[in-house]
Amino acid sequence: MPEETTRDDETGELPDAVVDAAERLTRLARDAVDENEAAAYRGRRDEILAERDFTSRVREEDETLVLHPEEWLADDGTVRIDSIDDTGRAYEIPLTGADVDGDWEAVEAHNAGLVDSVEAEHGPAHAANVRAFADFMGNHYVRRVDTASRAEIREFLSEYYPRNTWPSEKQESVVRDSIELAFDAADADVPEF
Template structure:
């Protein structure tokens, strides 16, 4: 597979902002996330859109787009320059190890700075997100956090009373370690 014209950190940020826009309740907030995403990829002369029917982020070079904002097939020189990134689903097995390595580093940071109870909660969320969605901590949206808090955590994490009482704070610490904010899930 050819190397993308967009650096991996730019792709990850575009995915994160697209998920935040997708999950936002307030239309102005969603537009702000889309605008930030467009600025990030625009620096590389790319355009982004969310194909809602299959929940995929689609990115393509500006030169493929005509004045009306429509991709002109005559301008496509190499289809491999286009990028599609699924925003949900289980992902590929080879992606899981990279996701797990990243999420484990975030959990380790929580453990080192905040102790075992917070680390156990962080590990439970990392396991949930990695095993069920093959996603990095910072890419989780409100639906995934809500599913974790309401369904997965009570049934699968076997938390102590202390861990249960610390869960909201633990999620804040974990997202901080991933340099992101916890999406509003209540």
């Protein structure tokens, strides 16, 4: 993103929670199997942004979600360059690549918190699975577990989990549930996998 500071309501800019929601809904739309489901995620994202007079587009050439003020758009939906007074008002969120979240320590702290929550609520078998998933997402993608795409979850289950963990029978039998519990602990929608 162009700026790392939290934007507040007084300046009309987007709070971090809105940026995070827009990113999460975009990822869910991209991973949705059903086009109606994808359209619903995009519609929800658009509603959240419209409440703040912002809009979004995905720049396909580098797979980046761009959030910017609606006032930048002309009637035909194209961006009016002459209406942009401060490009720092836009947000650019990479949707792919190894450095999506960027700060490994912050990602690890977030993921560790989810592991602790899952353990407190559901026990050590689920916590061990979520820890393995957190290691996979943190070390391979530098991302929070609750931003994982369907493809990344499948990669974890089919490649990383069998090769890099030594789960007990109990852990192995509940690993899919454990992933869902991690998303629940983050209050995030889990992509179908």
